Amino acid sequence: MTDQADNDSRRRPRAHGGADDWELIRRVGTGDQAAFERLYKGYYEYLYRFVFQITRRTDCVDEVINEVMYVVWQKAATVEPRARASTWILGIAHNKALQALYRLRPVGTVALDDDDCFLQPSDDGAALRELETEELLFAALRALAPEQRAVMELVYYHGLHYSEIAEVIDCPENTVKTRVFHARRKLRSLWPRLTGAKTGET
Amino acid sequence: MNTDGLDGSPGHDEFLMLLPWYVNGTLREADRMRIEEHVRGCIVCRRELMAERRTLELFRQESHLDRSAQAAFERMHARIAGTGRRPRRRLADLGARLAEWFGTPARIALPALAVMAAVVMINIAPDRALVNGESGMGGTGLGTGGYRTLSDANVTPPRLGDVDVIFAEGTDIDTINRLLASIDAEIVAGPSGAGVYRVRLGNDAGDADRTAAIARLRGQGNVVFAEAAQPMALP
Numbered sequence: 504m505t506d507q508a509d510n511d512s513r514r515r516p517r518a519h520g521g522a523d524d525w526e527l528i529r530r531v532g533t534g535d536q537a538a539f540e541r542l543y544k545g546y547y548e549y550l551y552r553f554v555f556q557i558t559r560r561t562d563c564v565d566e567v568i569n570e571v572m573y574v575v576w577q578k579a580a581t582v583e584p585r586a587r588a589s590t591w592i593l594g595i596a597h598n599k600a601l602q603a604l605y606r607l608r609p610v611g612t613v614a615l616d617d618d619d620c621f622l623q624p625s626d627d628g629a630a631l632r633e634l635e636t637e638e639l640l641f642a643a644l645r646a647l648a649p650e651q652r653a654v655m656e657l658v659y660y661h662g663l664h665y666s667e668i669a670e671v672i673d674c675p676e677n678t679v680k681t682r683v684f685h686a687r688r689k690l691r692s693l694w695p696r697l698t699g700a701k702t703g704e705t
Numbered sequence: 706m707n708t709d710g711l712d713g714s715p716g717h718d719e720f721l722m723l724l725p726w727y728v729n730g731t732l733r734e735a736d737r738m739r740i741e742e743h744v745r746g747c748i749v750c751r752r753e754l755m756a757e758r759r760t761l762e763l764f765r766q767e768s769h770l771d772r773s774a775q776a777a778f779e780r781m782h783a784r785i786a787g788t789g790r791r792p793r794r795r796l797a798d799l800g801a802r803l804a805e806w807f808g809t810p811a812r813i814a815l816p817a818l819a820v821m822a823a824v825v826m827i828n829i830a831p832d833r834a835l836v837n838g839e840s841g842m843g844g845t846g847l848g849t850g851g852y853r854t855l856s857d858a859n860v861t862p863p864r865l866g867d868v869d870v871i872f873a874e875g876t877d878i879d880t881i882n883r884l885l886a887s888i889d890a891e892i893v894a895g896p897s898g899a900g901v902y903r904v905r906l907g908n909d910a911g912d913a914d915r916t917a918a919i920a921r922l923r924g925q926g927n928v929v930f931a932e933a934a935q936p937m938a939l940p
Contacts, residue, residue, distance in 0.1 A: 534875070536782070539785075540778060540782070543774070543781060544774045544775075544778060547772070547774035547777065547778070548772065548774065564772075565772075565776075565777040565780070568777060569777065569780060569781045569784065572781055573781070573784065573785075576785060577926065640763045640764070640766075655764070656764070658725045658726070658729060659763075659764035659765070660764045660765060662729045662730065663729075663731065664726060664731035664732075667731075680722045680723075681722075683722075683725055687725070687757075687760070690760070691756065
């Protein structure tokens with residue numbers, strides 16, 4: 504089976520962002536609270552992982568989701584349905600999650616940038632080997648900057664094209680490709696066991 | 706050795722860059738076929754492709770995060786109910802409603818249409834009756850029972866400092882009163898059948914004051930329409 508055929512069936516974890524979502528949003532814009540509840544619950548899990556991946560904190564995810572959906576509630580009547588509804592909502596979530604992360608960051612911590620690595624292979628190699636695969640992924644993702652985690656989640660979990668990701672995070676397409684490329688390299692250096700490659704190979 | 710870059714076609718690095726979107730199935734057909742052709746002859750990219758497939762599988766595994774949509778939504782619902790606010794109405798939608806109501810062409814500009822609607826409403830007897838016999842200058846805020854219709858003969862004609870306002874559906878009385886107090890205005894007539902209130906600024910209000918008051922009203926999420934009740938004096 505080619506990658507295309509294999510992935511067509513699981514391109515996105517959930518069917519989101521189609522015309523039905525815009526119709527729900529239109530009804531939310533008229534003050535339809537039942538539509539808003541349906542939209543909220545439909546997107547909750549979709550947003551939960553994304554916000555958690557950025558913030559890496561469970562204590563603020565619900566609050567961030569509510570911030571996101573409050574913006575949806577306020578703007579539902581005026582938003583122009585240009586792209587997918589999920590792209591619009593993910594874009595709001597991306598901004599709100601980053602704002603929450605930097606708001607919650609303890610005083611005195613080092614500013615995050617793409618070159619930071621908080622999980623040094625030499626320090627945590629033994630600890631990593633004991634983790635289950637899923638835990639290993641989550642542990643390894645801690646090593647990435649929030650912006651890198653965001654794009655990785657959008658590529659691999661949400662299955663977005665780089666043009667869609669560029670719209671979500673509001674940056675050029677080449678920035679998306681470069682950010683993903685560097686994030687992949689960083690992850691590979693942390694868990695070669697998962698890639699099936701020997702230590703030191705990319 | 707891969708020599709793609711020598712003949713102008715995408716180089717090796719670009720193939721590496723695009724692999725995540727190859728495995729997540731979003732690449733266009735032409736790009737996908739180029740990658741497949743390249744991978745057939747490049748062991749580095751073949752190995753990278755295997756790693757990318759594994760990465761995709763890992764990300765798509767079900768996570769075990771503890772989450773409850775219902776509990777979170779209840780907090781959301783309380784927030785929306787507590788503010789008493791409704792989604793912002795798009796002025797174009799309001800214009801379309803008014804256009805439909807009056808049978809005017811939809812292409813008429815909203816400001817002109819809204820002014821027309823306000824003028825028409827002034828001359829249409831609304832449902833509500835006078836509650837008290839106050840003069841046109843004695844408009845009181847809501848909640849006191851002292852409102853009058855825009856068609857009432859005792860309502861004085863629009864003054865220079867008058868503004869016609871429509872609040873979003875569901876805006877409570879206290880919010881309206883607080884908002885008007887913040888711009889030193891009071892209701893002198895309304896609401897009409899279309900929900901138009903005539904509010905009047907303080908005695909010394911001039912064009913600039915009214916312009917500022919209108920701008921402030923339009924900036925409020927629970928105000929869907931705010932226009933001068935009569936044309937302002939030209940500079």
